[in-house]
Amino acid sequence: MPRNFIVYGLAALAGVMGYFVLRGLLGGELMLLVGLIGLVVVGVIMFRNLRTNRKVAEATPEQRTQALAFTPDVGKAALYLFRNQFVGRAVGVNVLIDGREVAQLKSPRFTRILLAPGAHRIAGYTGTNKRPEDGEGLAFTANAGDVLVMKCEVEAQMVGVTVKFTPLALDAARADVGKIARMVTPDVAEI
Structure with missing residues (x-):
């Protein structure tokens, strides 16, 4: 920074x-x-x-408190996505998991999504860029009981931007996610 x-x-x-x-x-x-x-x-x-931002639902204080416990549901993995970047903070990033749009994150915000065990792919785009093709993005594997944390960052390019997801260790990311006051409810609670 x-x-x-x-x-x-x-x-x-x-x-x-x-x-x-x-x-x-x-x-x-x-x-x-x-x-x-x-x-x-x-x-x-x-x-x-x-103008490409859309209205997103804020999580209730109870949902946020429950999410900050960092515990997955039985038989599922919990994926935490967060943005705390200063640059481009007002522009929403549309997050796709397995080609399905699951949330829009502005900065500083986070969301929690439950995942079925198995291989998944995460990608993102801003409203002015084209939607990623199938096969683009970061591939990862979720196991039952896993708690995964990924940081979403917008990187400026010569023309447009790219969206990058960085997996973080749970212990290191717990403090970063805990500092973020606002949690958004994902469009899809479970993939």
């Missing part, structure tokens, strides 16, 4: 320097017009990204 702040700071510094250089070359009036056009473009991109 600190690496991102350095990159953003350098980009902002380059932008300010570029503005003043272009202002000196083109004049103040033309640069005002270029600046306004740039603000409109940024506003349209932000509006486009945020």
